[in-house]
Amino acid sequence: MNIILKKTNLIIILILILIFSGCNKKDIGKIKKPEPIPKLEVLYKQAFKSYEEGDWNNSIKLFQKVETRYSFTEWAPRATLMIMFIYYESNDSFNTLEYVKKFKSLYPKNKNNDYVDFIRSMTFYEQINVVSKDQTYTKVALNEFENIIKKYPNSLYAEEARLKIDLINEQIAGKHMYIARYYMKKSKWIPAIKRLKLILNNFQTTIYIDEALHRLVEVYYRLGNENEAKKYAAYLGYNFNESDWYKKSYEVIVNKNYDTKGKKNTQKLKDKVIKVFKFSK
Numbered sequence: 001m002n003i004i005l006k007k008t009n010l011i012i013i014l015i016l017i018l019i020f021s022g023c024n025k026k027d028i029g030k031i032k033k034p035e036p037i038p039k040l041e042v043l044y045k046q047a048f049k050s051y052e053e054g055d056w057n058n059s060i061k062l063f064q065k066v067e068t069r070y071s072f073t074e075w076a077p078r079a080t081l082m083i084m085f086i087y088y089e090s091n092d093s094f095n096t097l098e099y100v101k102k103f104k105s106l107y108p109k110n111k112n113n114d115y116v117d118f119i120r121s122m123t124f125y126e127q128i129n130v131v132s133k134d135q136t137y138t139k140v141a142l143n144e145f146e147n148i149i150k151k152y153p154n155s156l157y158a159e160e161a162r163l164k165i166d167l168i169n170e171q172i173a174g175k176h177m178y179i180a181r182y183y184m185k186k187s188k189w190i191p192a193i194k195r196l197k198l199i200l201n202n203f204q205t206t207i208y209i210d211e212a213l214h215r216l217v218e219v220y221y222r223l224g225n226e227n228e229a230k231k232y233a234a235y236l237g238y239n240f241n242e243s244d245w246y247k248k249s250y251e252v253i254v255n256k257n258y259d260t261k262g263k264k265n266t267q268k269l270k271d272k273v274i275k276v277f278k279f280s281k
Contacts, residue, residue, distance in 0.1 A: 040070045044079065056086050077107045081116070088119050096123050114148065118157040121145050125164055128171060135175050142168045166205070173203035180215060189219050210236060214245035221252050229253060 038046070047062030059082075066079035084099035100120045104113065121144035127137040145161040145168070152158055176195045183192035196219070199212040213236040220228040233249040240246050 037069055040066070040073060040075060043069075044075055047079070047082070051082065051086060056090060060086055077103065077110055077112070080106070081112060084116070084119060088123060091126075093123050093127060096120075114152040114155040114157050117144070117148055117151070118161070121148060121161065121164070125168070128168070135172065138168055138171050138175075142172075169203055170206045170208075173199050173206040173208040176203070177208045177211065177215075180212075184215065184219065189223055192219055210240040210243045210245040213240070214249045217249040217252055226253075 037043075043062060044066055047059050047066060050056070050059035050062060063079040063083050063086075067076050067083075070076055070079075080099060080103050084096060084103060087095040087099060097120065100116055100123075103110070103116050107113075110116075121141060124137050124141040124144055128141060129135070129137070142165060145165050148155070148161040149158050149165075176199050180192045180195035180199075183189070183195065193216065196212045196216050199206070199208055200216070203209065213232050216232040217229045217236070220226070220232065230253055233246075233253050236243070236246045236249050
């Protein structure tokens with residue numbers, strides 16, 4: 001029995017030796033102090049300075065400290081806004097939308113919710129693909145901007161939302177035109193007419209309206225319906241008599257030997273610059 005106790009004591013002593021041999025003698029017996037919390041003003045300014053210097057990872061960490069350590073102050077929601085904006089500016093759509101959710105959950109009545117909703121809309125807007133690709137995000141962004149106008153009609157961002165809606169409508173009209181051209185190449189005249197009339201009825205303020213009229217002239221001419229071809233040429237001439245599309249339509253109508261095959265549209269969607277909405281202190 002004594003032998004067992006002696007062996008047990010020996011093992012305990014060896015374990016203690018191993019533990020303390022790895023420690024600095026000066027640290028033995030010392031109690032570690034908690035990390036000092038910088039003053040709110042100092043912490044926030046450090047976070048903002050890191051953002052301005054391009055050290056966004058450090059900026060996010062510091063703003064997160066503002067969020068947690070000073071959650072009871074008015075600077076906590078501003079820190080959350082800054083984190084959201086940094087993620088948005090760095091094209092991190094996932095974390096941007098996560099912080100949109102976080103902000104609206106924590107501060108549902110905050111005066112900056114129009115800005116938060118706008119950033120959410122812009123996040124979807126900037127994921128819109130080119131005309132020939134899937135337009136899922138186009139529809140989502142359109143709904144988001146329409147909601148901003150409904151919820152915040154007098155907001156700074158309502159007017160910007162209207163401008164973005166115009167651009168989105170250009171995108172949707174471009175999609176319909178892309179499909180209409182495809183049908184025309186395949187000589188599928190009826191589905192082509194449906195797409196062109198959809199543009200004519202729903203997207204009259206887009207850059208595709210005069211092309212849609214001209215394409216209808218082409219299609220009806222190819223179908224042998226000269227009356228319909230002349231009708232749409234007249235619409236085009238009345239509204240866009242300086243347009244190149246009208247000149248092409250005129251050539252179709254007056255030249256009986258005109259061949260519409262191989263004609264391609266070189267007009268492209270105008271380049272648009274997206275305004276960056278920066279957070280202001």
